[in-house]
Amino acid sequence: xxxxxxxxxxxxxxxxxxxxxxxxxxxxxxxDDYITELSxxxxxxAVKKGIENFGTQFIELRKQIDDxxxxxxxxxxxxxxxxxxxxxxxxxxxxxxIHAALKRQYLxxxxxxxxxxxxxxxxxxxxxx
Numbered sequence: 001x002x003x004x005x006x007x008x009x010x011x012x013x014x015x016x017x018x019x020x021x022x023x024x025x026x027x028x029x030x031x032d033d034y035i036t037e038l039s040x041x042x043x044x045x046a047v048k049k050g051i052e053n054f055g056t057q058f059i060e061l062r063k064q065i066d067d068x069x070x071x072x073x074x075x076x077x078x079x080x081x082x083x084x085x086x087x088x089x090x091x092x093x094x095x096x097x098i099h100a101a102l103k104r105q106y107l108x109x110x111x112x113x114x115x116x117x118x119x120x121x122x123x124x125x126x127x128x129x
Contacts, residue, residue, distance in 0.1 A: 007079045010099060011076055011079050011080075014072040014076050017106055021068060021069055031120060035055055050127060064112070068102075068105060068106060068109055071105070075099075
């Protein structure tokens, strides 16, 4: 039997994920400000290449966040509509298949964010400390 989620449970989960991604946006901004400042101070080819590489990665992470947040907001609206159709009873359980693709996308994003953050810390410790 496929696992199912309640409307309230999914709404809660999406809100938490969106909040986490919002905090990641702030971290990305701080990293980006840091490499912008350093690009004017450090001119070694390896440092410049790393700064460009991370700048590109930060842009890609931000795009993924924007796309995921949009999809989660759409999912939350669909959950609200489902709940209203069920006359405010919270609706029946939502099949796992509806939620599974979004969860996979979110978990893939989180792994990429954590890996990028770790690699940036290593780069910063090696070249920029």
